[in-house]
Amino acid sequence: MAKRYGFIAIIIVILIGSVVLVGYQEVPAIVIIASMIATTIAVATPLTLGALSGVFCERSGVVNIGIEGMMLAGAFFGWLASIYMNSIFGFSATPSILAGVLAALLAGGLFALLHAALSITFKVDQIIGGTVINILAIGVTGFLNRQLFFEKGSIFGGQVPHAPGVLPRLHVPITELFQTWCGANTGTCFTVGESLNKIVDQKPIAISAILLVFISSYVLFNTRWGLRTRSVGEHPRAADTVGINVYFMRYANVIIGGLFAGLAGAYLTLESVPSFEPLMTNGRGFIALAAMIFGNWTPVGAWAAALLFGAAQALQINLQFFRELIPPNLAFLQQSYIVGLTPYILTMIIMTGVVGKTTPPAADGQPYEK
């Protein structure tokens, strides 16, 4: 993995460096770097959570290509619940949004339960099971979205009501600290403080995602639960022999995975933007899957990969500010489409095994028959 972390670090530095290179004459480099890192962390959130979803499922031996569908379900039902709480039951914004987050978790969990039933009980080919989850989530969210909001005589009277908003940004008073420390409201010292603040001040789900990475890593590699999870994913027969309930462990971990994917969905409609559109996950579940493989089925590795993919996206976003400044020898950056391809191409390179070998759990994808 060391080789791969190095690879990831180099690419992230290149991505951030190219924005600095383009814009440093207009904006101080430190401000650009801070802005890039802050955007990277934010846009990597659904990818991180989606990848954790995959890690738990696949470590227990269930392939999950249904992350995209579970995420979409979380995004829609979380958003729907927050609107219901707000405009039908009259709760104020914050409790409505929190109820929305809970609903998103529940929706992700329920779709995961279906995936678990298909793969573990009915022994359906797990890649096909995941495809069913994706198609079903697209169908159900698309239908309900149209039926509830755009049809005359439906509960919201044929128009989309106002969503109660998004989760607030948390503020850590670093700028204030630096202000007293430097004794000035300008200058390099103050800018450093301000830049640090930009990186640290994230929204709740983004922060939870980072905490969950380390919690997941601890649970998987340092607890009894983690050991059992990995054992049913590596050698279920042996695990069964020593008395571990293979079916239970797999069901539980797939559902945990669903909760993560649901939270990723909540990020999209309750933390990023207060609206839902059909198909709004737009492939994030599949990129999360790629991040999981990229990170070799480990939470921290998957997070690193998610940050890399996030940095590619952040580059696209930040370059738009400097569009006119791009020098002719870097003209290819103007085609932000080429930068957008980075995650996909990198994943394909990783899959070939050039940058270290990827080893999935030994029993990943195989149904267990007692």
Added chain:
Amino acid sequence: MQGSETKEKKPGRAGKMFRSAMDAALVPLLAIFTALVIGGIIIWMAGGNPIQAYAGLFQGAFGSAKALSETAVWATPYILAGLAVALAFRGGLFNIGAEGQLALGAVAAAWVGYALPGLLGITIPAIIHIPLAIGMGILFGAIWAAIPGALKAYTGAHEVINTIMMNYIALNTVSFLLNGPMKDKDPNNVIARTPEIALTARLPVIFPDLRVNWGFILALFCAWLVWYLLWKTTLGFEIRTVGANPDAAKYAGINVKWLITLTMALSGALAGLAGAIEVVGLNYRHELGFSLGYGFDAIAIALLGKTHPAGVVLAAILFGGMRNGATRMQFLTQIPVDVISVIQALILLFVAADEIIRYIYRIKQKEERLVLTRGWGG
């Protein structure tokens, strides 16, 4: 297809074929029935009359010459994309990338259709222009799928991940092309689309005043071709052998790596053809977003058709009919057309988890399970 022969009596060849076809069709038919029942409950809960809705659906799909023509128009890309996925399945490969291959095939065909005559400075006769446009679509679809195929064969990279990645590369590339170099320069145009293709590149319609074109016949011919390839040629036998057991195929002297690449290329060729026909036979240009969703629908159709060409054709006509009839259904009952997506997902759910259907209707397991994929390791 796995025939089921009974020990007691020996029916004739035709009878045997009929029986094995019926056995194979039983679970899918019950899956469709069950999904329609649940769909009916959903329609009822949404305030519609299920009988009226389904009557409208059937009428809209098969009730008139125009309805039949439109169903065939819908079914054409479904047949070809479904065949693409089914062919890959038979070779032990899961092609989730039909969507990207289709979009790229469409763009390639559109380019030959609108740009090539101007580039060469001549009017290309239709007899050359149409095959050239279609051929370019096939070629780009094939190349796009052959890349993950070759990566699978020679490095072991899983084709599911790589076809998904190639999908996004294709969709981003197409979006870039249609917004940039290939955008329709018409001053009134604000949409991401190519210019209209030349008249000489257009596939004629079969009947005047109906939109169904020769692409539908071509799709049916391709179904026959895939069947012939798989069950009547050495290459098809080798593809199926690799699909059933790659190790055995290797020891039997089959060049497995080359064959995996070739199978993916053939699969992509069919998807590319689907995209090309949408352009030369129907839309006469490629527009961003029109192909969205074909990839997943193709998987559903291949599975519903039990990865057999005849089954794929029937499943494609069913799915096409449902998409087409949904408009009439919405007109009659105010149930949004999106309910069709839910019903189609349920059909796929029950076809994939046939144990549920077998349990509900008490059907014994007769046939061997078709091994489709083998986790990430294989």
